[in-house]
Amino acid sequence: MQPESILLCVMxxxxxxxxxxxxxxxGAGVWEINTAFQSNEKQRKLLYSAIGPVWEANxxxxxxxxxxxxxxxxxxxxxICQALWLPLALAMTGIVFRGVGFAFRSYTSxxxxxxxxxxxVFAIGSTAAPFFLGASIxxxxxxxxxxxxxxxxxxxxxxxxxxxxxxFTGFFVVGMCAFLSAxxxxxxxxxxxxxxxxxxxxxxxxxxxxxVGVLAMAGxxxxxxxxxxxxxxxxxxxxxxxxxxxxxxxxxxxxxxxxRYRSAAFATATAVAAVIWxxxxxxxxxxxxxxxxxxxxxxxxxxxxxxxxxxxxxxLLVLPSLGYLLYLFKVHRSQT
Amino acid sequence: MQSVLxxxxxxASMNLLAARxxxxxxxxxxxxxxxxxxxxxVLxxxxEWRFLKTGDLLWKALAHRxxxxxxxxxxxxxxxxxxxxxxxxxxxxxxxxxxxxxxAFPFAMEGFAFFIEAIFVGIYLYGWxxxxxxxxxxxxxxxxxxxVASAWFVVTVNSWMNTPRGFRLExxxxxxxxxxxxxxxxxxxxxxxxxxxAAYMVTGFMVAGVYAWHLLRDPTSMYHRRAxxxxxTLGTAMTPVQFVVGDWIARRVAEVQPVKLAAMExxxxxxxxxxxxxxxxxxxxxxxxxxxIEIPGMLSWLAYGDRQATVKGLDxxxxxxxxxxxxxxxxxxxxxxxxxxxxxxxxxxxxxxALRRRMPDSKIFLWLLVPxxxxxxxxLEAGWVxxxxxxxxxxxxxxxxxxxxxxxxxxxxxxxxxxxxxxxxILGGTIAVLRLLARAPLENDRHAA
Numbered sequence: 001m002q003p004e005s006i007l008l009c010v011m012x013x014x015x016x017x018x019x020x021x022x023x024x025x026x027g028a029g030v031w032e033i034n035t036a037f038q039s040n041e042k043q044r045k046l047l048y049s050a051i052g053p054v055w056e057a058n059x060x061x062x063x064x065x066x067x068x069x070x071x072x073x074x075x076x077x078x079x080i081c082q083a084l085w086l087p088l089a090l091a092m093t094g095i096v097f098r099g100v101g102f103a104f105r106s107y108t109s110x111x112x113x114x115x116x117x118x119x120x121v122f123a124i125g126s127t128a129a130p131f132f133l134g135a136s137i138x139x140x141x142x143x144x145x146x147x148x149x150x151x152x153x154x155x156x157x158x159x160x161x162x163x164x165x166x167x168f169t170g171f172f173v174v175g176m177c178a179f180l181s182a183x184x185x186x187x188x189x190x191x192x193x194x195x196x197x198x199x200x201x202x203x204x205x206x207x208x209x210x211x212v213g214v215l216a217m218a219g220x221x222x223x224x225x226x227x228x229x230x231x232x233x234x235x236x237x238x239x240x241x242x243x244x245x246x247x248x249x250x251x252x253x254x255x256x257x258x259x260r261y262r263s264a265a266f267a268t269a270t271a272v273a274a275v276i277w278x279x280x281x282x283x284x285x286x287x288x289x290x291x292x293x294x295x296x297x298x299x300x301x302x303x304x305x306x307x308x309x310x311x312x313x314x315x316l317l318v319l320p321s322l323g324y325l326l327y328l329f330k331v332h333r334s335q336t
Numbered sequence: 337m338q339s340v341l342x343x344x345x346x347x348a349s350m351n352l353l354a355a356r357x358x359x360x361x362x363x364x365x366x367x368x369x370x371x372x373x374x375x376x377x378v379l380x381x382x383x384e385w386r387f388l389k390t391g392d393l394l395w396k397a398l399a400h401r402x403x404x405x406x407x408x409x410x411x412x413x414x415x416x417x418x419x420x421x422x423x424x425x426x427x428x429x430x431x432x433x434x435x436x437x438x439x440a441f442p443f444a445m446e447g448f449a450f451f452i453e454a455i456f457v458g459i460y461l462y463g464w465x466x467x468x469x470x471x472x473x474x475x476x477x478x479x480x481x482x483x484v485a486s487a488w489f490v491v492t493v494n495s496w497m498n499t500p501r502g503f504r505l506e507x508x509x510x511x512x513x514x515x516x517x518x519x520x521x522x523x524x525x526x527x528x529x530x531x532x533x534a535a536y537m538v539t540g541f542m543v544a545g546v547y548a549w550h551l552l553r554d555p556t557s558m559y560h561r562r563a564x565x566x567x568x569t570l571g572t573a574m575t576p577v578q579f580v581v582g583d584w585i586a587r588r589v590a591e592v593q594p595v596k597l598a599a600m601e602x603x604x605x606x607x608x609x610x611x612x613x614x615x616x617x618x619x620x621x622x623x624x625x626x627x628x629i630e631i632p633g634m635l636s637w638l639a640y641g642d643r644q645a646t647v648k649g650l651d652x653x654x655x656x657x658x659x660x661x662x663x664x665x666x667x668x669x670x671x672x673x674x675x676x677x678x679x680x681x682x683x684x685x686x687x688x689x690a691l692r693r694r695m696p697d698s699k700i701f702l703w704l705l706v707p708x709x710x711x712x713x714x715x716l717e718a719g720w721v722x723x724x725x726x727x728x729x730x731x732x733x734x735x736x737x738x739x740x741x742x743x744x745x746x747x748x749x750x751x752x753x754x755x756x757x758x759x760x761x762i763l764g765g766t767i768a769v770l771r772l773l774a775r776a777p778l779e780n781d782r783h784a785a
Contacts, residue, residue: 071440081425
């Protein structure tokens with residue numbers, strides 16, 4: 001296998017982990033926009049204690065993806081950063097407010113008003129970040145950014161990223177985060193044995209699951225209409241993955257109906273993973289469709305191999321540690 | 337007028353100005369948070385270790401209180417670090433396209449170190465009552481280790497920008513890349529050591545300054561006394577080390593970046609037996625450094641170990657390749673003067689505590705210690721200005737100009753304006769939260785799980 005392909009696979013694995021783990025954390029913030037107005041103390045406690053120990057670690061996947069992109073595909077990185085500077089800057093602002101909002105609300109419980117203000121900051125940041133990250137992905141997939149083959153950007157700096165597909169993807173990713181979060185929180189509430197909370201989150205999970213499912217169907221029309229390269233790839237290669245995603249999503253809804261929350265969580269995560277890999281396979285071999293392929297943008301082979309070695313070594317340290325973190329606070333949650 | 341123009345910056349020179357101010361603001365903020373990220377875990381571990389050894393709950397209260405302060409600073413540092421990784425692409429896309437692969441290796445290593453740090457921060461902060469006491473302490477160790485590792489890897493990138501190695505230029509793009517040679521460039525050793533020791537110093541003196549202030553108001557408090565003891569130990573132990581490292585880095589700069597040394601010292605003319613200038617204000621038009629106290633031959637001796645050695649002056653370099661000398665010289669003087677004051681303070685602490693077998697705690701000493709914290713922070717920022725402004729006009733020393741690498745995107749000025757607003761909110765929030773933490777009754781922490 002070519003080193004650039006290996007590294008690209010690793011990057012999409014990291015993106016998958018980020019979408020599932022980081023996405024659930026964003027989703028908690030999306031829900032907080034709603035719950036800030038009407039939820040009781042118990043509901044908020046579940047939400048904030050669920051993401052407290054893990055959100056910092058879940059966030060690092062994004063840093064890794066950024067570093068891997070500029071290390072392995074430097075010209076594509078530079079072109080994307082210019083074409084998508086506005087949505088990326090807005091996503092960055094959302095990430096900033098999400099992070100400080102969460103940290104500050106955690107240590108201002110002595111001052112209810114101040115805490116409420118930071119919770120609002122956290123909620124808005126948590127919603128803006130996935131929206132603009134999603135919109136950036138949609139903009140890349142549309143293949144309509146005005147980036148030349150040698151990585152020069154010739155489009156409009158202010159509006160070039162806006163397209164029906166990019167806006168759709170933004171909303172879709174926000175919905176996906178809310179769905180993930182609702183399913184995970186249903187499971188955590190049931191681990192804690194709180195039936196009232198289980199009912200609340202189960203209802204929310206079912207409602208958002210249906211909504212995201214409908215949105216996903218609509219998405220196929222957006223892709224067909226405005227992303228020719230990805231649409232070709234979808235029809236010829238990646239339709240089984242997207243079909244798998246629909247199946248996993250349906251399984252998740254069924255599991256929720258039958259109160260099997262662990263399998264609902266796994267099915268939802270699988271549905272998200274399948275969507276991401278469906279996009280990856282459909283867009284292959286382009287990194288910025290329709291002109292810049294992986295081959296065009298790749299860094300020298302020795303750099304790619306070194307990065308693969310670094311990832312391997314890093315994974316040896318990170319994965320067991322991450323496993324321990326998740327084991328402590330997710331698997332054995334019921335003990336507290 | 338210029339600030340108005342900055343907002344609508346469309347031409348390259350305005351973009352350069354806005355982008356550099358943005359980097360100055362965001363890096364200058366991040367460096368403060370990063371030094372606490374490196375230094376605080378050591379203090380945390382020391383306090384918790386004392387608790388585990390003695391069973392004294394006051395030590396636990398200290399460790400628990402500090403872990404919350406650390407949690408806030410770490411979270412803010414994590415987002416300000418994220419801002420930096422976005423800015424690399426948003427402000428300097430050409431730099432990343434040409435040199436990204438050369439510096440990707442240390443950034444990837446830093447990413448993994450940060451990963452480990454974030455994971456164990458989660459375990460440590462939320463694990464006080466989930467883990468057996470010693471297991472909890474051991475989960476703090478990876479935080480301290482990966483904090484240092486992160487700092488080391490990130491600073492290697494900056495040292496590479498000062499002394500770029502391990503590649504060849506072809507049409508302005510780096511080829512034939514040797515990432516290990518790039519990583520282990522001539523500046524790496526002294527620069528990483530200087531930064532990491534500075535991180536411990538600043539943490540030590542900042543925390544010591546806070547508790548010296550509290551001890552002045554509440555002289556009988558055992559809590560404040562212990563907090564002061566730990567932080568002062570860290571600060572004073574590191575300061576003499578920093579003088580040795582400082583000498584190392586200055587001699588290395590003299591060897592590999594003589595133009596930066598000339599700017600640091602306000603040395604315009606090349607001369608044998610160059611004097612060391614204390615203070616003074618370089619005047620770029622008359623090419624003289626005025627008002628300085630000069631110690632004859634001292635600069636030659638410090639830089640090359642020979643009082644008659646020739647020190648290259650700024651006039652020996654093409655004018656378009658020299659940094660803004662006044663800023664670099666003044667920043668360097670600020671760093672050295674504060675460093676010297678901190679060294680005197682540290683020697684006093686080391687000598688008196690060795691003679692009297694206890695920490696000095698006279699009122700005068702505590703009053704001197706209060707400003708030591710903010711001053712150490714000022715020295716840190718000044719040192720950062722020396723290395724960054726001293727490298728100008730190059731982004732990669734003698735390889736790529738900063739002006740050529742800045743983005744052509746319009747609205748960089750608007751981004752700067754928004755960033756200033758966002759960082760003001762973060763600064764205000766951080767101060768408000770830390771004040772709330774400081775006012776909470778200690779009992780909460782003593783019995784906290």
